[in-house]
Amino acid sequence: MLTQIIIFGASGDLTARKLIPGLLASHATGQFKTAVQVIGVARRPKSDDAWRAELAEWIEPDAQAGWADFAPRVFYRSGDVRDPVCARALEATLDTLARDAGVEPGQVGRLFYLALKPALFTPVVACLAGEGMLAAPLGETTAWRRVVVEKPFGTDLASAKALNQALRSHLHEEQILRIDHYLGKETVQNILSFRFQNAIFEPLWNSKHVESVEISVCESLGMEAGRGGYYDGAGALRDMLQNHLLQILAMVAMEAPSSMAPDAIRAEKVKVLQALTPLSPAAIERDLVRGQYVEGPAGRGYLDEDGVPADSQTETFVAVRANIANWRWNQVPFLLRTGKRLDGRYTQVVLRFHTPPVDLLNGPVPDGLCALRPNALTLLIQPEEGIRLSFLVKQPGPGMVMRPAELSFDYASLGAATAPAYQRLLLDAVHGNPTLFIRGDEAEAAWRFADSLRQGWLDTQAPVVSYPAGSGGPPEADALFRGCEGIWSRSEAQQ
Ligand SMILES: NC(=O)c1ccc[n+]([C@@H]2O[C@H](COP(=O)([O-])OP(=O)(O)OC[C@H]3O[C@@H](n4cnc5c(N)ncnc54)[C@H](OP(=O)(O)O)[C@@H]3O)[C@@H](O)[C@H]2O)c1
Structure with missing residues (x-):
């Protein structure tokens, strides 16, 4: 079995400071129940190796040994998250990476992390859903699909309701993980x-x-x-x-x-x-x-x-x-x-x-x-x-x-x-425990x-x-x- 963690906003501050170190720590301590691959997405073109080198600078000295093992599981794809062509190319990439790891795509759980500015939350979910990339029956335990939504979740009640409505038109509530790192x-x-x-x-x-x-x-x-x-x-x-x-x-x-x-x-x-x-x-x-x-x-x-x-x-x-x-x-x-x-x-x-x-x-x-x-x-x-x-x-x-x-x-x-809070929450998101999400x-x-x-x-x-x-x-x-x-x-x- 395999879990693919797709981070939209790969070159952002949050990804480098919190998400990758958190994922690395869980991998290094054997806390994931399945193998994992991390696929970062942002618009600026760069190679897998270039992204790995950027991330390595944020890894603490005592975690560098674990990074050497984790880095080959980390990949980068450039594209605009609002573009259906990008979504289709991403899905093809995800399938290929799964097969390369010896796992059929039908056996892969996927966590989409929206480390993006809030204006992109709805467009990216609509785009992924439009390509059928978020479809998973309720209770699916193997080829599950979940989406982590960063804060701020709206700027007032009206915008939070609108965002909830937009997300729920593509996802079940149990697939939506609204994060508050506290x-x-x-x-x-x-x-x-x-x-x-x-x-x-x-x-x-x-x-x-x-x-x-x-x-x-x-x-x-x-x-x-x-x-x-x-x-x-x-x-x-x-x-x-x-x-x-x-x-x-x-x-x-x-x-x-x-x-x-x-x-x-x-x-x-x-x-x-x-x-x-x-x-x-x-x-x-x-x-x-x-x-x-x-x-x-x-x-x-x-x-x-x-x-x-x-x-x-x-x-x-x-x-x-x-x-x-x-x-x-x-x-x-x-x-x-x-x-x-x-x-x-x-x-x-x-x-x-x-x-x-x-x-x-x-x-x-x-x-x-x-x-x-x-x-x-x-x-x-x-x-x-x-x-x-x-x-x-x-x-x-x-x-x-x-x-x-x-x-x-x-x-x-x-x-x-x-x-660290993000390590714990990412682990819960991967394992499907929504208790600590809003x-x-x-x-x-x-x-x-x-x-x-x-x-x-x-x-x-x-x-x-x-x-x-x-x-x-x-x-x-x-x-x-x-x-x-x-x-x-x-x-x-x-x-
Ligand atoms: N930083 C934190 O400590 C922190 C803490 C709590 C919450 N958050 C939340 O986390 C989210 C991300 O914050 P951040 O500080 O990491 O932001 P950031 O540093 O501005 O990074 C944004 C990322 O989004 C990518 N991006 C922008 N437009 C895109 C598009 N159309 N398609 C694909 N990628 C696109 C950018 O790369 P390209 O320009 O190459 O596309 C960049 O990788 C925000 O919602 C923020 O409120 C951040």
Whole structure:
């Protein structure tokens, strides 16, 4: 048996940095269940050897030995993905390569990876389908056909629906794999196993015990490698919050699935995303902050970045106080925050628990002060990977003086390096496991919420506030925590 992985966008950044190294690592560690061939497609003409030489430059020194074995399975064909002639030539090439490997084309599974700009997603699928290259009966296990679609999946609900419709006119839903690389992170997947394999936490995982949930995805990078032009058309809401943050939120807030079957898990995620309350105009002013970085300790401001219009109103930071209107979570604030050029790079989830109903040691808290809120569970997703549970203990000595303490777990202590997200997701795509890919209705539910934020700020003309490059973000975002709820968390390196 043979799997052919066809990468459209062969000469692109994603292919060189993530896809080929991921495929190589899975091959070198014997994780593929079949032999594999990789066929790259892009318009610029080049030979197999020329492409292999380009890719080799991106292979880490410790993977070079594996590359020598893998490179002969890597091929390049030039052509325009919108051209049916190119599709026919590609199919002939795929058949020939299969026969060269001693496998009849009818025994070959094919994964088409769209590492292309989104405007090409529909044309390339239509072109392949027009040539009959995507036809596979439901449940086909040998000569299967699947298509991986990169992000961004649409730019709003309407475009996501249109893209879903276009893809589904040629493919079954089970053939479509919408990628969000955050779901390939070991620590994001661990949210599910941590919650549903440990009975002690689940009874606490609700509004009765959890006072707030924070999800922070902070980046210290700005507009490196000329990304300004692309980013300015997207902004933090569409580039990060709609996908990565809402995917993490869904994993944290979902109900237990009836099984670990892909659709059982994805059905629960969709329900949570559908239960997110759209923000009313009043809530937009109160519960949403958009920011843009200006010159600061980390360098120039966003408007001075290459490719960014001088009058851009695009947000490089967004924070929202969201509500999930279901029985488990209603009225528990989900505080979501993401931004560029912040003072640290980290992704973490913090569940803060209520304080004891009575403070026996200190008595009532004086007016104007807040009780200590000692119990928090922090899920560290990157760069640190681990879990922290904080609480108070008695300071040794006379009297009842309390001090903070922590139980902590680090992935590093398990000794095994966690696989890069793209490696894991490519392996799942090849093996037909869609659990960690976004279902069509999930993408639409996430866009429905993101659109409500965007429409809200357009309608209310909510201002874009500024923050210095290299700071902790706009001070206005601090006010999303109310009263004694606390403050945004810091990374371990910052504490
Ligand atoms: N780069 C990342 O880290 C990253 C991360 C997340 C998501 N993504 C997504 O992944 C996709 C690809 O991103 P990228 O950064 O790799 O883009 P890129 O560097 O601009 O590469 C685009 C590729 O598409 C090829 N191409 C363009 N038009 C074509 C056509 N008509 N027919 C055949 N090939 C064509 C280009 O080669 P030719 O010019 O030779 O045709 C090139 O190989 C995008 O959807 C992006 O949003 C990228």
